[in-house]
Amino acid sequence: MEKKSIFNKWKTGLGKTRTGLLARLFASKDGINEEFYEELEEALILADAGAAVTERLLDDLQSIIKEKKIADRAGAKKELTSLIAAAVETKKPFPADQGAAVLLIVGVNGVGKTTSIGKLANSYSEQGRKVMLAAADTFRAAAAEQLGEWAKRANVGMVKHGEGADPAAVVFDAIASYKAKGCDLLICDTAGRLHNKTNLMNELGKIRRVIARELPDIPCDTLLVLDAVTGQNAVAQARAFAEVCQLDGVILTKLDGTAKGGVVISICESLHVPVRFVGVGEGIDDLQPFDANLFAEALLSNDAES
Ligand SMILES: Nc1nc2c(ncn2[C@@H]2O[C@H](COP(=O)(O)OP(=O)(O)OP(=O)(O)O)[C@@H](O)[C@H]2O)c(=O)[nH]1
Ligand SMILES: [Mg+2]
Numbered sequence: 061m062e063k064k065s066i067f068n069k070w071k072t073g074l075g076k077t078r079t080g081l082l083a084r085l086f087a088s089k090d091g092i093n094e095e096f097y098e099e100l101e102e103a104l105i106l107a108d109a110g111a112a113v114t115e116r117l118l119d120d121l122q123s124i125i126k127e128k129k130i131a132d133r134a135g136a137k138k139e140l141t142s143l144i145a146a147a148v149e150t151k152k153p154f155p156a157d158q159g160a161a162v163l164l165i166v167g168v169n170g171v172g173k174t175t176s177i178g179k180l181a182n183s184y185s186e187q188g189r190k191v192m193l194a195a196a197d198t199f200r201a202a203a204a205e206q207l208g209e210w211a212k213r214a215n216v217g218m219v220k221h222g223e224g225a226d227p228a229a230v231v232f233d234a235i236a237s238y239k240a241k242g243c244d245l246l247i248c249d250t251a252g253r254l255h256n257k258t259n260l261m262n263e264l265g266k267i268r269r270v271i272a273r274e275l276p277d278i279p280c281d282t283l284l285v286l287d288a289v290t291g292q293n294a295v296a297q298a299r300a301f302a303e304v305c306q307l308d309g310v311i312l313t314k315l316d317g318t319a320k321g322g323v324v325i326s327i328c329e330s331l332h333v334p335v336r337f338v339g340v341g342e343g344i345d346d347l348q349p350f351d352a353n354l355f356a357e358a359l360l361s362n363d364a365e366s
Pocket of ligand 2: 174175
């Protein structure tokens, strides 16, 4: 995709967040005054950036503005864009982009796990990767069917068992198929679960052990899917998951459906977990690899710009 059209996807995806105070704040011709900081604080809180992160960003911005003697809002916007980009940037490379890898997709019910896997399978397959899917949500019969539809659309393989089967056994068979077909990316769907359901969390541990045993040389990332619409609750959810299972990254879905896009900053800064993908719409190519600069620029852009 062209760079400009990708930026437009981010802008549209963050449309509901931008149309709040944030856009108006920087469109104003007023200079930098007390009101500016107050409104910026309110805008970041409303965008669900979280209190601690908002305070830190405001402090840093204030010092930079003083130091560089910035007097107009355009200048302030440029500095805030850099501060936000730095806050959400990750230095950790994503193993799935470096070579063979396993992605274990987890999260509570209905956050967008299966849909995201479908989009990921499609995108990696288009990039020439050989993808295998494991339908390890055996809780609902419809779950494997739903994933099967995506596998067909993306033209990738999938392994499933019947309803109620052991998810770790599904993953075991999917690994056999992955090896036999010479694949280089295995993505495992799992049933929606809460962090405090011990048996379900143990199930994830078992799946990870099977992967570690059968594919010892291949990195396995557990990606937590979070629904951006839930705002700060998503941050709490991530914290709770991180306490009971390994958490290597986040897929943040439904950013297009919420004014709480600031939650991205909160996840990155308060959890130190990289956001790897972001859902900016319902289309098959609307799951975008996370890009710190595009996110920061799109978040603070207004509609007059392109
Ligand atoms: N607008 C929008 N909708 C999304 C996005 N991602 C997922 N959805 C929708 O969210 C709903 C739930 O998605 P699923 O993929 O079934 O969620 P799940 O986590 O697999 O659900 P369970 O398997 O029941 O736990 C579907 O209607 C998706 O179309 C997104 O980025 N944007
Ligand atoms: Mg699902």
